[in-house]
Amino acid sequence: GIQVEQSPPDLILQEGANSTLRCNFSDSVNNLQWFHQNPWGQLINLFYIPSGTKQNGRLSATTVATERYSLLYISSSQTTDSGVYFCAGTVNTGGFKTIFGAGTRLFVKA
């Protein structure tokens, strides 16, 4: 089946630093989303971005569907950015299902 690879698996940043998280897909996906999982387990929607670039405050994302990857940029990181970031894509396997990468665990130090 389709594989979703996220890198890096772990990331430690000093507050104020910038970072780029990457998501690669082994095959085409119908859409792509980025989520942030907070310490209580809640998945927060960050971006719904099948293609192109979007920005929301200090966060932005770019998806290049033809090359099967997406990037999440975090600028001027804050301690509240800590948590796990997941990308997910929808594939059609006789029914549409959304599959997830293993996540990038981010810790931002004060």
Added chain:
Amino acid sequence: DGGITQSPKYLFRKEGQNVTLSCEQNLNHDAMYWYRQDPGQGLRLIYYSQIVNDFQKGDIAEGYSVSREKKESFPLTVTSAQKNPTAFYLCASSKTGAGTEAFFGQGTRLTVV
């Protein structure tokens, strides 16, 4: 408020007992999903439903069962056949199954002792 409600937040059960996790949404979404998350891991798809009275197995359906009798409800039963049921369970919904944004509930943390 519109959203997805999972209940309960925490659930404890004895080994060998079946347990049902609730997931309700008032977003008028057609598609609903159940995922399992183990500590330090990503989300794995258990079952999904694109429309009422229809559902399909995901990647780890063994030991689980679901029903979709109403559009807004998609309960998950963890049966005694599930060998390692202790996990964090997340329910999601999307407007349709095909390429639309998914939204998640707050999750149910199941512990089997």
